[in-house]
Structures are given as structure tokens and as C-alpha cells.
Amino acid sequence: MTISLERPARRRYEPQLPVFGPTIVTNEPEPGEEERHAVLTLRIAVDRDMLAALLDISCYDYPDPDSWSVEFIRESVELRLSLDGAYEAWRDSRRFSELLDDPSVRDRIQAEYRAVDRAYPKTA
Template sequence: MTTLSYTETRPVVLPSAVPTDYVFGASDTNDLVDSDEVHAVVTLKVAMTRDMLAAAFDLAMRGAYDENIDELPVEEIRHRVELSLHMESPWELLRDGRTFDELLEDESIVDLVRAEYRAIDRAYPHMTPKENH
């Protein structure tokens, strides 16, 4: 566990970072031109709430509703969350996460949202699930 206190008004105990093997950006040689050279790989750690993770996963699942979320491997769930972080600002995900659980009140998508939360709980088990979700 890491304790973050230099940017917060109160100390916050953070869980250990989840490792990843995926590298976004200029790692795909098809995206490089002859003069391009990867100069560095920058690691970014983002502390995320369960709702932020679910919102990020939901964004990455758009257009993939034919997949059974409950059968996705943990690595794929994490990859999709990281993909959303690559495409969206963590601040936007923080904002979206604050209201994401309200989607559980929409009967037309409640099963999908519950499946997304189950996926997040499998991929990030150190996060404590909310009651009744």
C-alpha cells in the first residue's frame, strides 16, 4: 500500500497498483514512420473508485454488447479499462463515475450495468463492492 499525502489535504491509503503489460502509443510499428523512434515509455498511475472503473469499462464496451461480460478474462477487462484511460481524461471518468451507479435504476440496462460491476469486481478484487450491487 502507498500513502499519498503530498497532493491531498488528508493522507489517503492507496491499494497497490495493478500491473499491466499493454503499452499504448507508438508501440505499434504500423503507426511509426521511418524517422520515428520510441524515446520513452511513461507509466501513469491513476487512483480509481469502483464507479470510475465501471464507467471506464462501460465506455470501452460500447459496440461490443454481443460479448458475454461474465466470460471475459480478467486481463481483457483490465485492458479495456486501460483503453478508456488512454482515450478519456481521468477527470472525466471521475465525473462520470460519480453518477454511474444511477444506471442501476434504469430497468432497460440494469442487467448490463450489474454485469459490468461484476467484471470490475473480478478484475480488481481489492476494491470493496458496494452493498446491494
Template sequence: MSILFSLPDGSPAPRPTYPTPTPPTDIFGATDPGEDVHAVVTLQVAMTRDMLATALDLAAGNCEEHPDTWSVEYIRESVELQLTYENFLHLERSAQKYEEWGDIDESIKPFIQAIYRAVDRAYPAGR
């Protein structure tokens, strides 16, 4: 994984091809009326399917509704909100637990599969 795409001399390093970014759902942070907002910073984060599932599980996994009922808007906003709290490098490390599918408790596998279906609805592959 590359952290920076600018070399020390300012020239660009080669970049991979990415899917088209999804539009942001909202602006997070200093959003209360009357706050002195100095800037709105845009950040695009390339995420694997496992990272998306991890972020969604952390953000909304404890709500009472089932992931199969979540709207695309709810899923995307949940992932984006979680990224405001969670370092994406930590999400990348946390996502590795899903790669060890055989070690996951059988009782929660259906819920995790539903989280992945939700991710696939909100972030179709290659778009």
C-alpha cells in the same frame, strides 16, 4: 481529490494509502514498427469502482459478448486503453451517473451489474 503531491517548494505532501497497483497489460501509443519512440511513460491512476465501471462500459460496452464472459486480461486492457483516450477527471464525473441507481433505466440495470461484476473480477477490492 489532489492533483499534485509535490508542493511548490518540492517537498512531498501527505499521500493516502493505495491498494497495490495492477501491472500494465501493454504499452499503448506509438507502437507501430518503425515509429521513433522517444520514451515509455508510466502512469498510475487511482480509480474508484464507479470510475472503473465507467471506463469499462465506454471501452467494451458495445461488444457482442456479455461482460460475465470477459477475461480479466480483456477487462484490464479495455480499461487501460480507455484511459489513453479519456481524461480520468472526465471518467470521475461520468461515474457519478452510477451513483444515481434509481434514475437508471430498468432495462439496462442487469448489464450494468454485469459490468460491475467484471470490474470486481479484474480489480478485487484492496489488492
């Protein structure tokens, strides 16, 4: 039996979707800290629910999502994604839209979806 350690070729995901970011570099060194070795730029395909869940987790204590700037929204989403990773973002988003059925948070969730739509228009 032969075991191959080669990874199968991965197909490149080149969707006909708009590409955003990065708008920030996370984990920049503080004064006196050792310099970083590299800056990685990742391309992660996300859906609208993932964006809304990332935004909600990142900004749950900030009032009035309708007043947030596009820059603030994108930075918040990117920061949260860099901290949590794509899998956790996907997991958190799986039932996020169901929060629209909860009258106690419906207005907030709708406002967060509007914020996502402003910052990440599908036809950019």
C-alpha cells in the same frame, strides 16, 4: 509583490490499496513510424464507479461481460483511461451507478460491476 513560480510540494498518495497494471503500452508505433521517445507509467487512484464507467465506454458493443477475461477487462480499462484521462473518467463515473435504477440496462451494468470486481479485487 513577489510571484513565486515554484510548485507547492505534493504529498505522495500511498494508499493501502492493491496496485494493478500497466498491462499494455498504448500508442506503440506502427511499422515505419518514428520510434517513441519514452514510455510513461502513471499511477492513478480510481474508485469502483470509475472502473465500471471506463469499462462500459470501452466495451459497450461487446456482449456478455460475465464471459470477459481479467486480462481483457484490465486492457480495456487501461486503454480507455489512457485515451480519456483521469478527469473524464471521474466525470463519467459521477452518476454511473444510477444506471442500476434503469431496468433497460440494469443487468448489463450489474454484469460490468461484477467484471470490475473480478479484475480489480479490493484485497488483491
